[in-house]
Amino acid sequence: MEKLIGILQLKDILNNFPRTVKFCFAYGSAAFKQMNNQSNNMIDLIFVVRNANQWHAENLKLNPKHYAQPLKLFGHKAITNVQEKWGAKIYYNTLVKMPQGYMIKYGVISEVSLIEDLLDWTDIYLAGRLHKPVKILVEPNEYSQLRTALVQNLHSAVHAALLLLPQHFTEVEFYKVIAGLSYNGDFRMTFGENKEKVSNIVLPQLTYFRQLYSPILHHFENCVDIPKSENMTVTCHQDTSPATKIHHLNQLPRTLQVKLVRAWSQGPRSKDTEDCLRAIAYDPDCGEILDDCLRKIVWRSSVTQSLKGIITAGFMKSIQYTAAKVMKMFQTNSQITPLPKLEPSQSKVERIVESVKDQAQSKETDKRIE
Template sequence: MCSKAVILAPVFNRILARFPQQLNFCFAYGSAVKKQLTNDSKDNMIDLIFCVDNSQKWHELNMKQNPSHYSSLKYLGHNFVSKFQENFGAKIYFNTLVPLEGVIVKYGVISTKDSITDLLEWSDLYLAGRLHKPVEILKPTSNSEMQTAVQLNLQSAVHSALLILPESFTEYEFYYTLSNLSYSGDFRMIFGEKKNKVENIVKPQLNSFRQLYTPFLISLSDYVDFPGLKEGNDENSDSLSIVCSQDINPLARLHHLNQLPRWPQKALTRLWNRGSLRQDTEDVLRAIAYDPDCNEIVVKCLNSIVWKSSVSQSVKGIATAGLLKSVQYSSRKVTKMLG
């Protein structure tokens, strides 16, 4: 992730011009931004994430510039909003159903420090999960720590997906597993999201996924074989049938386990010790590497992180959106799910 110039669509330029410009990093994601299989609705909401160095200052400026974006929490002041953002849920503050420049926008604000923590440690797997998929970078970061965190987040996703997958799998299954890391434990997938959401994301963007992850897969050539990368294959349809293989010996699994972020490793240790600290993380990871159910154990621990953050962030969203917008937003989600 570098700080090279980005050519933006006119609508993104106009949208960003409506906000305070103190942004460290900004990207757009979701069905209105990236092609999806069932993306035929013209009124899909544009999802944005703003990473800011100073949340208090940014909200202060934004409340003066865009007071209508906020729920009644704005009356408690920008300091309260900033603390509410940073101390609850996944440490992100969303304003939703905002009409801007002829489109509907939902934007989340998160501090740079909390962004880096989630990307490196997967404390919430919230921002990190969104950046496992191709996104539209609207403002690249010039912060070297943030740049490194974005890359390490992708690397962690590769190690996690390989731990979950069997010895043989298709390239499509690999990208599906990557994308599903932050969805499989999300309680909203039970009711509120289409059951084939991940498939809708992955299939139309196979080339984008390949471009995003090829450097990491090449560096792991001792552990996994991706024939499509060697052949320079560039056709989406082929990724559905290209068979890849990986080393699933305990030492290979231990390598991947050792590369997992801090919070998944903590979750694995807690699960293995059944809540009591009897073995340290190093011993636990070695034991799990030799366990035939290693993949299921990893899935369970990742799901526990996602479940907790998705529930707390959704509850937080009721306050940040306000009751009326919360009902409207939920109705849009249900309509989309059933449509």
């Protein structure tokens, strides 16, 4: 654990950027321990901003070398257009060497785009990142819709995971399914990522997953029983009746519901959403239909965002970054890392969950961003 970057060091990095960030978090192997990964890793950061155009204008003045040629020559407006019109509406600068000596990759996304992904799973890109533990460096304002959207995203992950799981499962399997929601279908998992990535993320972070989802699971006590035990391989049980499946399906994000209706209707023909979801709930292949729809969303966003990365990072950095990923994939280390102990202090993510969990009741399926 001594190789992980601490909160204070991460916050120090933020001093190099415009201060108008509304929400910021670190993720990945430099922030949280992963199995079979002993290298000094690049730090992954996400900056959520209110006005992407203004933020890039300020950042171009502060950090012009972070942006690749020739895109930066066209200015902040062109950068913002690439960010918001291509891929998953996020703009990455990668392999950036900071004055503190760290190598970082940072993504910039507008607050509206992130909220849309969290609520509707338009891309399950950053929504998927936030299904897993992250280190929050800048908390969203207490009046921001982001706070509720972050919690709703976790609720959606639980609804989807329970539909994909059988009647009996273990807590470890539960968190593996959640962590895998945004990896299944990702074309990078076929080449460039470790095939055991999900396990390598979940196993060392089990206590952090439990911290993150414990407040959420209070809302699911009527349909799933996850025993409170230090042994996370103890058998859990869930109600898999059609009535419960209908409930889960009705609470899924809008984009996923649209995909499910089209899959059931065998095309874009207009069908009543409620009737289709009810029929899917009675189908023995309900989980497989859902999995296929999730994969299609993830596949599209992973391909388009990766192609976009060639432009935003530049050709040479793209080659360098991809080569590093491939080398990382071939790393082998059979040493099992002890699981971290649960910290007595309440994490920031848990505080956010606690602050809005009473507001995060079952949302209407037509909930939209104003």
